[in-house]
Amino acid sequence: MKPQPQKAIVQVTRKFSASAERVFDAWLDPNTVGKWLFATPTGKMGKIKIDARIGGSYLIVESRDGTDVEHIGEYIEIDRPRRLVFTLKVPKYSEEITKVTVEIRALGTGCELTLTHEGVLPDYIASTTSGWNMILDQLSATL
Amino acid sequence: MPRASSLSQFTWIALADPTRRSILERLSRGEARVTELARPYAMSLNAVSKHIQVLERARLIRRRRAGREHFLSFDPDPLTSAAAWIEAQRSFWMSRLNALDALLQAEDVTTPKTSKRKDKSR
Numbered sequence A: 001m002k003p004q005p006q007k008a009i010v011q012v013t014r015k016f017s018a019s020a021e022r023v024f025d026a027w028l029d030p031n032t033v034g035k036w037l038f039a040t041p042t043g044k045m046g047k048i049k050i051d052a053r054i055g056g057s058y059l060i061v062e063s064r065d066g067t068d069v070e071h072i073g074e075y076i077e078i079d080r081p082r083r084l085v086f087t088l089k090v091p092k093y094s095e096e097i098t099k100v101t102v103e104i105r106a107l108g109t110g111c112e113l114t115l116t117h118e119g120v121l122p123d124y125i126a127s128t129t130s131g132w133n134m135i136l137d138q139l140s141a142t143l
Numbered sequence B: 001m002p003r004a005s006s007l008s009q010f011t012w013i014a015l016a017d018p019t020r021r022s023i024l025e026r027l028s029r030g031e032a033r034v035t036e037l038a039r040p041y042a043m044s045l046n047a048v049s050k051h052i053q054v055l056e057r058a059r060l061i062r063r064r065r066a067g068r069e070h071f072l073s074f075d076p077d078p079l080t081s082a083a084a085w086i087e088a089q090r091s092f093w094m095s096r097l098n099a100l101d102a103l104l105q106a107e108d109v110t111t112p113k114t115s116k117r118k119d120k121s122r
Helices: A021-027 A030-036 A122-142 B010-017 B017-029 B034-038 B045-057 B077-110
Strands: A008-016 A044-050 A057-064 A067-079 A081-089 A098-107 A110-120 B061-066 B069-074
Touching: A008 A021, A008 B077, A021 A098, A021 A110, A021 B077, A030 A044, A081 B034, A110 B077, B010 B017, B010 B045, B010 B077, B017 B034, B017 B045, B017 B061, B034 B045, B034 B069, B045 B061
Parallel strands: none
Antiparallel strands: A008 A110, A044 A057, A057 A067, A067 A081, A081 A098, A098 A110, B061 B069
16 A cells, blocks of 8 residues: 555544544444434435444435435444544545544543544545535534 | 645645755745755755756746746745635534534433533533
8 A cells, every 4th residue: 555645634623512432423323424424404315324344334325406425435443432434435526535533532521523534635625615615504504 | 733734735745845845935035046046955956956846836836937047936825725725624524523513412402311411512
């Protein structure tokens, strides 16, 4: 495997009042994932298949304006409730396979989550920026 | 996390080298000829030209020709767009995590799992 140090890295950290276990499970439970992870306000959540084991794959399909957007990948590390690593590819926008690492540590009765997304390419964001702006608008309206 | 690793591919490569950063630093103070740029460095003009090519590929350097002379200048635009791009990425993930938090808190209201759950994230 060749190293890819030139790829960009995005990192975000957020605190949750819910326990590390509940936050962790929200990433792998098909009934929960569809409500937040790749859901957009105008889209309709379609097929969700999650094989939550190391080497297992997932498929999350959302229908946006009549077009199906597939999010696919594979679980590399599953260490409940501390660490989850998976690959992410959105073939509609890019053939690039990126890697997402989720680290959760207990903090009082809640937890703190740090997400690191590696290998993201600028052309991916260029084609999805408008969608994301929409997501943000909707969120501020509901929160 | 170092800011540099958040930049786009060509920008990151261009900024990863100390010689290239020092070339940009020099050009940020004003336009210069290739030969002028190369002078302070203990390396061949050819080696300096290679560094300049990497910076040009990242669009951090502009080249102006006047007769036989080539003048180089610094273009900070890619740094700005890289920063804007990384900000959009970060916003995307933050919005997803906000949605997750809202979802988990809504669950607490409908099916409380612990009697004394307090919101500590605000």
